[in-house]
Amino acid sequence: MSDLLSFSSNMFVVAFFLYCAAFILFAVALMGRRWSNRDPVAHSKKWGKIAFIGSSLGLIFQLVFFVTRWIGGGHIPVSNMYEFMSFLSMMVMVAFTVVFLIYKKTLLGLFAVPITIIIMAYAAVFPQEVQPLIPSLQSYWLKIHVTLAAAGESFFAISFAAGFMYLIRTVDFKGKDKKAKRKQRWVEVIFFSIIVVISFIATVFIFRAAGYESVFTQTKVAGQEGAQNTVTAKVSYKLPPIVAPYQSKIESFEPFLGMKKPLFEAPSWMNGVNAGRKFNTIIWSLLTGAILYGILRLIVRKPLGTAASPLMEGIDPDDLDEISYRAIAIGFPIFTLGALIFAMIWAEVAWGTFWSWDPKEVWALICWLFYSAYLHLRLSRGWQGGKSAWLSVIGFLVVMFTLVGVNLVIAGLHSYAGVD
Structure with missing residues (x-):
């Protein structure tokens, strides 16, 4: 089985680099059209297809990783943070593939594929050994609850990508009034948050490679x-x-x-045993994130939102708004089944109660209530466009705190994340 698990790990690496290549190709499809001597639309369409083929190949290799790790480990690989985040990244690519085939928007790949890359890199931070299932996880409900919850969250990630693109497309980055400047600052905050996560991952790998302790x-x-x-x-x-x-x-x-x-x-x-170490990690993430953000600002010599806005030229914001909404409309019922209904049934089987106010349960409920409010405001109050985009971005940040913050910071019944 060790050879199969080694092969599985290699498939993970191959998928990661294929996604990186696909991201570069999506960038060529969109940015290269400006310098193409031929029809820019034809250029974008041609390289967009090539990029999509690359991302699809990456998804195939990641599916091979998932299946071989399942066979080699003896149980579905979603039982710790490495396995779950790897599975989530795969489901994000599944969601992206579905949405791309429906809307054929090449630009979506430039924002959705990096989400997968970041989540995969984040997964690799955690111990990667196959761990035996603790008693509460030895149930067929593990397959149902976790896979459906991750599938729903993956569509929320696509909604985040489309919503963020909408903001970059519609925010007036040349405006000087208070309202325009406030929107510009919040877009920049989102960019900074993404950079902090990337910096955390890079910092961990650099010091791990150096053998620091x-x-x-x-x-x-x-x-x-x-x-x-x-x-x-x-x-x-x-x-x-x-x-x-x-x-x-x-x-x-x-x-x-x-x-x-x-x-x-x-x-x-x-005064917790790991509290100081986690606080230290937060400080390092913010420091390195600020440094990387500063370097990027020096390179582009303008706010990142202002630098990214030209990429959206020619993109219909209504299409982005529609993609963001449809992704949530697809993901919400799946998330409801996986993260709430089946989760409560499993909780009754495992712990003898449908609800125990465990932090993970509470934050899953908060996520559900947030997206319920989103759909209500969208359908009943007509919250479309900018308001809808801001909600889709904030909602995914809530999801990520539920997945990352709760598992790693707040102790509870779900504290089996396999953290080193």
Whole structure:
């Protein structure tokens, strides 16, 4: 089975690079039309088809990865963060393929394919070994609940891509009034958020490749008065520790850029074993994100939204609005079945209750309520265009916090993410 799992991992890598190539081809299809001596529309159509073939090949290889890992691991590969995020990235490509075949919009690939690439890269941050299923996951409901939830979320990702494109297309980046400047700033915030995620992934891989590690020993008092006990745990940092765990001692410290000890200690309310390390990761993500954002601003010499807006010339914003809405219309019932109805049935089977106010359950409900409000406002109140686009962008940010923030920051019944 080890050979099959090794083959599966290779398929994941091949799919990743095919998606990267497809993204470049989508860029050639759209940007190259300006310098094409022939008909720009024909140029875009030709290279768009080639790019779509490349993304479809990537999807085929990722499907091979999924099936071979399932066979080699003995269970459906959606049980930890590496497997789930890999599966989600695959479903995003499935959703993109469906929407592309319906609307034939080449530009969508320039924004949807990078979402898959980022999610795959994020998945690779986590331990990739096949892990045995814990008892609560040993159920056929795992296949139903997780796969349908991810399928629904993948269409929300396509809606985010189309909605963000709509904003870049319609926001007046030359406007000087307060309303225009406010919209410009929020578009820039979205760009910065995406760059922070990319920077986090890149930073983790760089320090992992360098073999960086610093270790702290943290002592924590647990229990109530009269029955207290002292727990000592080691905390391993894979990123240079700007912030140390609360009330910890350095066991080993690898200097970085002249820094021979952490700059400060995590506040007292961050006294969890991994709280300081997570806070350190957030700081590194924001720092590297700000640096990368600054470099990009220096290169283009203008806000990123202003630089991206010319790409949307000739694109009908009503088409983008329609794609964003249709993607949510498709994904919402699938998400409702997978993330709520079947999830509650499984919760009753596994834990004896349909609802336990677990953080993951609460945030899944928040996602459902948000998209319910979106559809209500869209259909009953006529919220189309800009209002609808902002909601589709915000909604996917809520989804990503549910997938990432809840699993990695908030402890609960769903804390089996396989985090290193």
